[in-house]
Amino acid sequence: MALVVSKLEKSIGTITLNHHEKLNCLNRELITQTIQALHEFERAKAKAVVLRAMPGAKVWCAGHDVNELPLAGDDPLGYTIPFEQLLRQVIAFPAPVIALIEGGVWGGGCDLALSCDILIGTNTVSFTMTPAKLGIPYNASGLNHFIRVMGLHKVKEMLFTAQPVPAEDALRVGILNHLVSRDEVDTFTYELASRICRNSPLAVQVIKAQLRFLTQGHLMPVEAFEEIEATRRRVYQSADYREGITAFKEKRAPEFKGQ
Ligand code: YZS
Numbered sequence: 001m002a003l004v005v006s007k008l009e010k011s012i013g014t015i016t017l018n019h020h021e022k023l024n025c026l027n028r029e030l031i032t033q034t035i036q037a038l039h040e041f042e043r044a045k046a047k048a049v050v051l052r053a054m055p056g057a058k059v060w061c062a063g064h065d066v067n068e069l070p071l072a073g074d075d076p077l078g079y080t081i082p083f084e085q086l087l088r089q090v091i092a093f094p095a096p097v098i099a100l101i102e103g104g105v106w107g108g109g110c111d112l113a114l115s116c117d118i119l120i121g122t123n124t125v126s127f128t129m130t131p132a133k134l135g136i137p138y139n140a141s142g143l144n145h146f147i148r149v150m151g152l153h154k155v156k157e158m159l160f161t162a163q164p165v166p167a168e169d170a171l172r173v174g175i176l177n178h179l180v181s182r183d184e185v186d187t188f189t190y191e192l193a194s195r196i197c198r199n200s201p202l203a204v205q206v207i208k209a210q211l212r213f214l215t216q217g218h219l220m221p222v223e224a225f226e227e228i229e230a231t232r233r234r235v236y237q238s239a240d241y242r243e244g245i246t247a248f249k250e251k252r253a254p255e256f257k258g259q
Helices: 028-043 082-092 108-115 140-147 152-161 167-172 185-198 201-214 222-236 239-249
Strands: 004-009 012-017 048-053 059-061 097-101 104-106 118-121 126-128
Touching: 004 028, 012 028, 012 185, 028 048, 028 082, 048 059, 048 185, 059 108, 082 108, 082 140, 082 201, 097 108, 097 185, 104 108, 108 126, 108 140, 118 167, 118 185, 126 167, 140 152, 222 239
Parallel strands: 012 048, 048 097, 059 104, 097 118, 104 126
Antiparallel strands: 004 012
């Protein structure tokens, strides 16, 4: 089944997440198909890409497929997992990737959205960052995606509380570029993409690449990185991590013991 539908028209590639039964949660197959679509658009020299869910979706993306997260021991967000590859591909894609967002965005879905270059949403949008709720030590590259878009205190509130950031707030804190009505969001997004396409693709590509390098974060001493990884390992090997994932699958509130 096509979990992703892609088409290229007038140099604009569109990737539509199409697994609405599971609220476009990021399972391996959906990620692989998205990666393939991006490769095809890159080969075809697309000048902009729109990443969206089906029109009118209540959930844009429900985040990682929790059933595919390792129960304990392995890093759930390691550098080589397909999801991290997808994020790096979006960030390094040689043309702007525009997220057209309707509905809720959860966990890894927020990371995917924030990895895009421009975000356009309707008033049904909300962003909920869930790792603390599931007992997951989010990774440093992912946190950096948030820090380079939003103010630090907002990032902290979003991750510590795991509460939804509604559309108006998302606009105010800089997650969304534009908040547009449901009726206008398609036209608005494709007009913006067309405007980009009329400009020099080489200039746009190089500006995007420079901005990526300039905002990639500060050099970190090797020891600090090792320390971060060691503390993350302690969390994903903990009883609380197992409890977070198990509670989600059993559809109950987790009972964290801090161990
Ligand atoms: O029962 P069926 O088979 O119909 O499947 C249900 C859900 O189990 C499934 N589904 C998911 N399956 C795996 N992983 C998911 N993340 C996921 N989300 C949903 O989709 C079917 C429809 O879902 P319902 O719950 O029945 O729909 P509804 O009552 O409308 O509720 C919608 C929400 C979005 C509120 C609900 O599905 C939900 O809470 N989903 C989980 C959202 C979430 O916590 N996502 C973050 C996952 N974690 C991560 O991305 C990272 C690891 S982290 O947390 O570190 O950022």
